[in-house]
Amino acid sequence: MEMTMTIETFAAEWMKEAELTxxxxxxxxDESLQQQIDAERRTLGDLAWHLVTSIHFMRGLGLDFDHIDDRSELTNSAIGIAEEYRRLNQAFLQAVRQQWTDESLHVFHxxxxxxxxxxxxxxxSLMHQAHHRGQMTVLMRQAGLKxxxxxxxTYETWIEQGKVPLK
Ligand code: NI
Known part of the structure; x- marks a missing residue:
């Protein structure tokens, strides 16, 4: 399954995963952003915003792209978080494609x-994103979201298709 990564195989996989995110x-x-499993733990909004800042963290690999916009009106808004994710995500992917070659993938940082x-x-970063998405879907259920x-x-997909949901 695992092929040697190239810029384009990465970009294709990243775009698919970003679409899931x-x-x-x-x-x-907005209300669901406050959902948390325990008073001491990260909220759903914290996890969502963490996925935005995680993209920004990739600047540490020497990629140059836009800075994060962390104004509170964005971080406290579900639409704001989604839009900032999309914006940074596109900037990150463009930086990978324009600033790296396949050889860059073998450079250490x-x-x-x-x-x-x-x-x-x-x-x-692909696995990390999937990991936090999984945590988020549990909190979404607790917040009453589909x-x-x-x-x-999902459970509802099966119901809609007239099937008995798997346990
Ligand atoms: Ni994390």
Whole structure:
């Protein structure tokens, strides 16, 4: 399954995954951003915003693209978070395509004291995003929101199709 990553194989995978993230982000409401599993833990809004700042973090790999817009009217708004995600995401992907070649994927960068090869960092960021999306869908359920299908049908998808949902 795992092929050698190139800029274009990464871009294709990233766009698919970003589309899944956007599905989750646009399903949020302003009220749901306060949802949390425990008073000490990150809210749904914190996790959503974390996905935005995680893209910005990729500047640490030497990519040059737009700075994050962290005005409170964005971070406290479901639409604001979704729009900032989309904007930074496009800027990030454009930077990867314009500033890196396939050889750049084999360059190492120090991240938190560890040497990471760029293709490993990109793979990590794909997995990291999926991980937090999973956390978000649980909080969305708790907030009473419907979750979008991501890697397969949701409970509601099965119901709508007249099927018995799998346990
Ligand atoms: Ni994280």
């Amino acid at each position: 956007e599905r989750v982000l646009i399903a949020l409401t 120090a991240i938190a004291g560890e040497e990471w090869r760029n293709d490993e960092s990109l793979r990590y 979750t979008p299908p991501l890697y397969g049908p």
